[in-house]
Amino acid sequence: MSDASARFPQELFDNIIDLVYPNGQTLSSFSLVSRSWLERSRRRKFASIYIKGVREDLRPFLRFISANNNKSLQHPPVSEYIKHVRVEDRGQDGEIIDTNMLRSMVSLLPNLRDIAFLGIALEYVAPKVDGTRDGSTFRPAHLNSLDLFAIKTVSRSPLDIVASLCPFASIKDLRIGTLFNTESLPQDPTVISTHPSLSTDQAHFPSKLQVSSIRSDSHHTPFILALIARTASVETINEVDVDCWTRLQIDALGSFLGIVGVRVKKITLHINKFFESSRATTTTMPDAAARIPQELFDDIIDSISSKHDLSSCSLVSRSWLARSRRNLFARVKLTDEGVHNQFHSFLAFLPLENNDSLLGPPVSAYVKRICVENRAPLPGARERIDTDRLRALLSLLPNLRDLELSHIILHWVPPAISDAKRWPTFRPTHLDSLTLLGTTTVSQTSLEVVASLCLFSSIKVLYIEPFVDIEGFEGRYSHPQDSTAQSTHPLLSVEKSYFPSKLRVSSIKIPYCCHTPFLLALIAETASVDTITDIDVACRSSDQIRALGSFLGVVGQRIKKITVDIIVLSYRNTLNSDLGRAFNLSACTTLTDLTLRMILSPHLNDTNTAAFTAAATLLSVISTTLETVILEIQLGGITLFWSDQDDSDYLRRVRESAASEFTHVQSVIKQREGVRKLCIRWGHMPHEKLETRLIEEMDLFARQQLSELDANGILCFESV
Known part of the structure; x- marks a missing residue:
């Protein structure tokens, strides 16, 4: 090599040599380049x-x-x-x-x-x-x-x-x-x-x-x-x-x-x-x-997820029995073409006497989570679970913490006096989560849903997805959207014996917007107004937004986390300044976490502009206590414009339609000194698939547009 190479730091050449490893032939060639390359090349080779x-x-x-x-x-x-x-x-x-x-x-x-x-x-x-061939010690x-x-x-x-x-x-x-x-x-x-x-x-x-x-x-x-x-x-x-x-x-x-x-x-x-x-x-x-140590065996059992293996563990020895049974029955899933075969059989099994003291506590003491799922293809063929049976289930499971009812039919039955001797004295249950997915009711109203909440004294997370049709329905449940009509709704009368006035909910999640006004009005009439801290509800019309605003007017000072869905409003481009104020986010005086669920589609420039403008508008009225902003961005047009072999078209369209919008959001967040974290979560629209490579490309794009926040350590990315 010429003497000119001496002007380069030796560390640079060392890094080049390190990158070649483990290619032995190339390292041999490098060792002949110069004396300065010899030692490093031989060391790696x-x-x-x-x-x-x-x-x-x-x-x-x-x-x-x-x-x-x-x-x-x-x-x-x-x-x-x-x-x-x-x-x-x-x-x-x-x-x-x-x-x-x-x-x-x-x-x-x-x-x-x-x-x-x-x-x-x-x-x-x-x-x-002599110890070794060369005679050394x-x-x-x-x-x-x-x-x-x-x-x-x-x-x-x-x-x-x-x-x-x-x-x-x-x-x-x-x-x-x-x-x-x-x-x-x-x-x-x-x-x-x-x-x-x-x-x-x-x-x-x-x-x-x-x-x-x-x-x-x-x-x-x-x-x-x-x-x-x-x-x-x-x-x-x-x-x-x-x-x-x-x-x-x-x-x-x-x-x-x-x-x-x-x-x-x-x-x-x-x-x-x-x-x-x-x-x-x-x-x-x-x-x-x-x-x-028994703790060692306990750790082994805790690492096993298979029900079959846990059953085998329970037969190993008496010292393994309690831990194995606890993990085996901690999570129970009752799935059938009709709920009757498993739910009612399980309910009949629970109160059976445990005559063998060597088995330890009864099964009912171990159950912490139950999922009742009905897979009957026709709603009319599904079996019913009445509130009396549900009350019995809760009475028999003292340590139940999570309950999920999926595609079942609820039937409200007033408490039967004759059953008082049959079932233990009922006390409302404390749950970590209650999930109602695709719930159907016999009355074809929300009566059963409201009445079933009487069975619980507190629920940390209440998740309710849309009520679905059953055979003979003319349409989905119809709830009035206007707040004035909500106040006189018969199902929201606190004088009814089934009304859950004492229910205390900490977090409410309602992904189906048509139920938002009714369910918020329901929660506002319960003791939840003193405990609610987290709200994630869909609002896709002016009435729904005003219903949320009215609710926040009651509980806003206690709300720490809130998720606002502005996807449909972005499509309609209807989120003006008056409607933005109707959200009443300013009532959340102690808010720390704000999540905005929005859309980004490379072929809908107006929609993208409306979404980011709405985000900036809502950010401008939030309390100064805000610390974390999360943008849940659903990417559209993946099927039309994205290809794993050629991503240039999709990314080009995204840059053209949203680059300035990201920069605008950055300027808004910079004005809020209390914000310590901006998190972006990429999602996808229904019937589309989000590839890992696309996520990586979008992460890179967002970092480029939000470079100042990234440099300050505020920007991060999470999976949905």
């Missing part, structure tokens, strides 16, 4: 060595390293660059690496950190008198990892495995896979304790070895754990990852944890085959398993 055979590659390699180990040269010898060595032999017999050869390799490679042996045969050979090596997979032994005993650990002072991660061609090792810890290969008096035993993490995925687990327990690793071990296929292996793990348990921070158990064997036998876990 020789950092990792892959050797395919012992006889053909490993022995010549060691001879080469020994012959080129002159440290008097200007540059370090190759041996000092080598950090990772992998030796692999795919032959059936496995070529032999004896312990002297292993010691020689460790001595010649002072910076070696990782060794992996795959398919080779190990042999113990007594150390040479041997010092045990410190490794980050040692991997032994599909290893064979010459002596057909574990002696060769044990002796091969002597050349190492410490190993952070020791991984031992299946050992072939080795005598059958005992599984009983008592027998293992007297195994000759584990005698600490032998010269080959690695008593001073310090292992931090042990991983064993073979049936030799008891022997490997006994080996580690006799070394200095008992003071350093902090992670255990072992197979436990049999009760004896669990027994061995329990004994090992009894020695090192106080130091272990992470543990992983592979117990699939243990479960398979447990299904075929009625025997219980051995008493030795009691030495393993």
